[in-house]
Amino acid sequence: MKWMIGTALALVSVQASAQETQQPQIVVSATGIAKTAPDxxxxxxxxxxxxxxxxxxxxxxxxxxxxxxxxxxxxxxxxxxxxxxxxxxxxxxxxxxxxxxxxxxxxxxxxxxxxxxxxxxxxxxxxxxxxxxxxxxxxxxxxxxxxxxxxxxxLRDDSNVRAQAMQSAIADARKQAELIAKGTGVRLGNILKVQDSDYRNIEVLARGSNQLQYDPAPPPVSTPAPVSVDLNPSPIETRARIVVSFAVLQP
CATH class of the missing domain: 3.30.70.2970 (Protein of unknown function (DUF541), domain 2)
Structure with a gap:
């Protein structure tokens, strides 16, 4: 019985030690939006x-x-x-x-x-x-x-606009974290981790894209030209939802 009590106390001590050494964090969720004309x-x-x-x-x-x-x-x-x-x-x-x-x-x-x-x-x-x-x-x-x-x-290739949305989400996350740090009297450190909405670790990459543009061929001479119709499509809205963990530095 004494051995069991001693083991339990040791486990509590280890858990308490792990909690004491864990780095304080500010965790926020943010959304970034990038709008691009469709191609x-x-x-x-x-x-x-x-x-x-x-x-x-x-x-x-x-x-x-x-x-x-x-x-x-x-x-x-x-x-x-x-x-x-x-x-x-x-x-x-x-x-x-x-x-x-x-x-x-x-x-x-x-x-x-x-x-x-x-x-x-x-x-x-x-x-x-x-x-x-x-x-x-x-x-x-x-x-x-x-x-x-x-x-x-x-969009034929949305990798570039997704990177823009991700950068916007990170900027929004930092703004939220800075407000929390200021209100609680601590200093905000570097980003420790970035996760998507499913809590999977992600890396922000900015990739270029080659947009293909094709010039339309003229209509057949033997038939009347088609009736021209001007459209103004809404921009394509790309969203990035992330969870960001920031380190907390002591003042």
Whole structure:
């Protein structure tokens, strides 16, 4: 029993000693924000093909998609990227065979026989010609694209702006820590540790970025120029949330 008490006292002594030697700290959380004009825009639209057979509908879809892409590249730029990651083909039956409550099975012959097919694909376009986003929507709609819209504005490389947001967060953290140190009568020392919002240790790096700019090709001479639309997208807001530990120096 005496041995157990002695061991417990020794453990308490070690813990107390560790607490006494731990360096006093001021720990604050901060957020930095950097705003940058977007250098990329993504537009989205659907292409639809129709035919009395599925093959005819798919061929119609293919030709329309090709014509829209060729026309859109005249504004988006030769290096713009087109993506089509899905496709559907639907059977079309007479209107009187439609059910507004539950879909029902019908015979392939008779009054509810298939009368045609509709094939559709969703398309997305990434282009660096941000100023022409609205113009591109109008041109795609003219060429037969359906539900054309601007999906998002974004940055091709946000590493530089993230570094700016991080520097802003560190400056905010230091300002908070200085106010606390002044109010408690201590001096603020160097930064001991920087962590992200998940308490992972991080290092602030400033990296340069090469922004790609593409000049749009002129529109085809044989077709009228697309209607110009001027847009003013909001800046891209990049946030950095950190937790910073500062050393406390005795006055």
């Amino acid at each position: 990329m825009v993504t537009i989205a639209y659907n292409v639809r093909g129709e035919g009395t057979t599925s093959d005819a509908a798919v061929k119609d879809l293919r030709e329309k998609a090709k014509a829209i892409e060729n026309g859109a590249r005249s504004v988006a730029g030769a290096k713009s990227e087109f993506f089509a990651s899905g496709m559907s083909v639907m059977q079309i039956r007479p209107k009187e065979c439609e059910s507004n409550v539950y879909p029902r099975e019908t015979l392939s012959q008779g009054p509810c026989a298939v009368v045609g097919y509709i094939a559709t694909i969703p398309v997305k376009v990434d282009t660096a010609n941000v100023d022409a986003g609205g113009t591109l929507i109008g041109l795609v709609s003219r060429l037969g694209g359906m539900r054309a819209n601007i999906s998002r504005f974004w």
